[in-house]
Amino acid sequence: MDKSGRNLPSISALAAFERVAQLGNVTRAAEELNTSQAAVSRHIRRLETDLGVALLGRSGRGISLTAAGAVYADEVAQVLARLRRAGETVSANRNELVIACTHEVSHLILMPRYGELRKALGPQAHIRVVTCEYPAIPAMIDAGADIVFHYSRRRPAGLAAQIAVEEILPAAAPDFITEHGLVDREDHSRWQQLPRLCLTKANSGWATWQDWFDARSLALPDAPEQQFDNYVYALEAATRGEGTVLAWRGFADGYLRTGQ
Numbered sequence: 410m411d412k413s414g415r416n417l418p419s420i421s422a423l424a425a426f427e428r429v430a431q432l433g434n435v436t437r438a439a440e441e442l443n444t445s446q447a448a449v450s451r452h453i454r455r456l457e458t459d460l461g462v463a464l465l466g467r468s469g470r471g472i473s474l475t476a477a478g479a480v481y482a483d484e485v486a487q488v489l490a491r492l493r494r495a496g497e498t499v500s501a502n503r504n505e506l507v508i509a510c511t512h513e514v515s516h517l518i519l520m521p522r523y524g525e526l527r528k529a530l531g532p533q534a535h536i537r538v539v540t541c542e543y544p545a546i547p548a549m550i551d552a553g554a555d556i557v558f559h560y561s562r563r564r565p566a567g568l569a570a571q572i573a574v575e576e577i578l579p580a581a582a583p584d585f586i587t588e589h590g591l592v593d594r595e596d597h598s599r600w601q602q603l604p605r606l607c608l609t610k611a612n613s614g615w616a617t618w619q620d621w622f623d624a625r626s627l628a629l630p631d632a633p634e635q636q637f638d639n640y641v642y643a644l645e646a647a648t649r650g651e652g653t654v655l656a657w658r659g660f661a662d663g664y665l666r667t668g669q
């Protein structure tokens with residue numbers, strides 16, 4: 410059996426360690442990667458467990474690399490740099506338009522407009538869509554992808570355009586709404602005890618039901634929850650009457666427009 414793929418850490422874990430090693434701060438690394446401190450810490454703990462050595466040590470209030478961590482950080486930086494250069498090489502053909510995004514963006518935003526994009530670019534253009542988990546998006550930017558879909562609370566440096574403003578509303582399938590008498594979406598009390606469809610990756614820029622209830626000064630009530638690691642799956646479950654879901658304008662528009 411080929412063992413070459415065993416014990417290889419994820420790109421997300423390597424990117425998290427590289428940022429912490431360079432910045433010396435978990436909070437700043439999490440901000441750059443648009444994730445949570447807890448997620449970054451988990452990545453590093455997993456690396457340390459897999460490697461069997463400590464990579465980071467604490468000095469006062471700061472974080473420092475151990476001797477093993479310094480060696481590993483140098484190697485990781487070189488590996489990620491090579492990946493970025495490989496991306497630049499692959500993207501060298503300027504007839505090719507490389508679009509980098511998460512799976513949710515590809516499915517919910519890009520694919521419904523794909524035909525229009527091909528028509529606008531003309532028959533000579535070759536479009537390549539690269540999908541990845543959100544922590545890998547910075548590497549796609551560094552690799553020279555032509556268009557990168559990026560979530561940010563601040564306008565990123567360079568040429569950028571805002572494609573959507575975050576607007577979130579609770580939603581459910583029509584039969585579910587009728588069954589539970591959810592005529593008035595603003596009657597928040599009616600939504601509190603209903604089954605909720607939740608994302609497991611709230612640290613990647615997605616608001617949670619906790620955020621939604623907090624914004625309305627309501628306590629998050631006890632109610633059945635189903636967890637999904639992909640927003641598309643949560644939306645599909647909602648269309649089948651499995652519960653209520655937070656619908657993002659721009660992402661869920663197709664479902665809302667067709668009354669699903």
